[in-house]
Amino acid sequence: MPKLVLDQVSIRYDGQPRPAVERVSLSIANGEFVVLVGRSGCGKTSLLNVAAGFLSPADGKAAVDGEPIVRPGADRAVVFQNDALFPWLTARENVAFALRLRGVAPAQRSRRADDLLSLVKLQGSGDKRVWELSGGMRQRVGLARALAAEPKFLLLDEPLGALDALTRERMQTTLLDIWAASRAGVLMVTHGIEEALVLATRIVVLAPHPGHVVGVFEPTFGRRYLAGEPIRNIKADPAFAAARGDLTDAIFQGEPA
Numbered sequence: 001m002p003k004l005v006l007d008q009v010s011i012r013y014d015g016q017p018r019p020a021v022e023r024v025s026l027s028i029a030n031g032e033f034v035v036l037v038g039r040s041g042c043g044k045t046s047l048l049n050v051a052a053g054f055l056s057p058a059d060g061k062a063a064v065d066g067e068p069i070v071r072p073g074a075d076r077a078v079v080f081q082n083d084a085l086f087p088w089l090t091a092r093e094n095v096a097f098a099l100r101l102r103g104v105a106p107a108q109r110s111r112r113a114d115d116l117l118s119l120v121k122l123q124g125s126g127d128k129r130v131w132e133l134s135g136g137m138r139q140r141v142g143l144a145r146a147l148a149a150e151p152k153f154l155l156l157d158e159p160l161g162a163l164d165a166l167t168r169e170r171m172q173t174t175l176l177d178i179w180a181a182s183r184a185g186v187l188m189v190t191h192g193i194e195e196a197l198v199l200a201t202r203i204v205v206l207a208p209h210p211g212h213v214v215g216v217f218e219p220t221f222g223r224r225y226l227a228g229e230p231i232r233n234i235k236a237d238p239a240f241a242a243a244r245g246d247l248t249d250a251i252f253q254g255e256p257a
C-alpha cells in the first residue's frame with residue numbers, strides 16, 4: 001500500500017534566521033485524507049512543497065514507499081488554489097493534454113478525458129472553453145487533470161480557497177467522491193475549519209515560529225457522508241459542533257487575544 005512519509009522534517013529558507021518548520025512528521029497512506037490546518041505562516045505550504053518534491057528539507061526525511069522524494073513525480077499530483085489551465089483549450093483538451101504527457105494513445109485520450117470529467121461532475125462540459133467555465137468548474141478541471149496521471153497521492157494547497165461559499169461547500173463533497181473513487185492518498189491544506197472536519201480522516205494542526213505539530217484529530221464525518229448520510233445532517237450533528245470547537249481551540253491556542 002503506497003505511503004508518503006515525512007519524518008522529522010525541518011525546513012529552512014535562505015537568509016532566514018529560524019527554520020520555517022521544525023521536526024514535523026506526517027504520513028499519508030493510500031485511502032487516507034490528511035488535512036493540514038494552522039495559522040498563516042505555520043509552514044503548511046512548505047510541507048506540501050516538500051511532499052511534492054519542489055523543496056528539500058534541511059533535516060529529516062521525505063519518502064514514498066521508502067524511496068526518498070528528490071523531485072516532483074507523476075505519483076504525486078499537485079493542485080494549487082488558482083491553478084492555471086490553458087484558457088484557449090476546452091475542458092476536455094486540458095485533461096487530454098495531461099493524458100498525452102502520460103503517453104496515453106490519441107484514440108483513447110478523449111474518452112478517458114470524458115471519464116475524468118464525469119468523475120469531477122463535469123459531464124457534458126467537455127466542449128466548453130476554460131474562459132466559459134465558473135471558478136468552481138475550473139477547479140474541477142484542474143482536479144480532473146491532476147487525476148489524469150493516476151497519482152498515488154493528491155497534494156492540494158487550498159484548492160477551494162478562491163471559491164464562493166456555496167460552491168466551496170459543493171466542492172467539498174465532490175472532493176470526497178473523487179477521493180473515494182480514485183483511492184489516492186490526499187494531503188490537503190485548508191483554512192476552513194468545517195472543511196477540514198468534513199474531509200479529513202486525519203487533521204494535523206500546526207502552530208508557527210517555527211512550524212510544529214500541536215494536535216492531531218481523526219474525524220469520521222467524511223466517512224459518514226460516503227456511507228450515504230446527507231452532509232447537511234452531518235453538519236447539524238452536535239458532535240460536529242463539538243469537533244469544530246475543539247479544532248478551533250487547537251488552532252488558536254497560545255495566540256495572544
Ligand SMILES: Nc1ncnc2c1ncn2[C@@H]1O[C@H](COP(=O)(O)OP(=O)(O)O)[C@@H](O)[C@H]1O
Nearest residue numbers: 013014016020039040041042043044045046047
Ligand atoms: N520562499 C521563502 N523564502 C523565505 N521564507 C519563506 C519562503 N516561503 C515561506 N517562507 C516562510 O516560511 C514560513 C512558513 O510559510 P508557509 O509554508 O507559506 O506557511 P503557510 O502555508 O502555513 O501560511 C513563514 O514564516 C514564511 O514567511
Ligand SMILES: [Mg+2]
Nearest residue numbers: 044045046189
Ligand atoms: Mg500556504
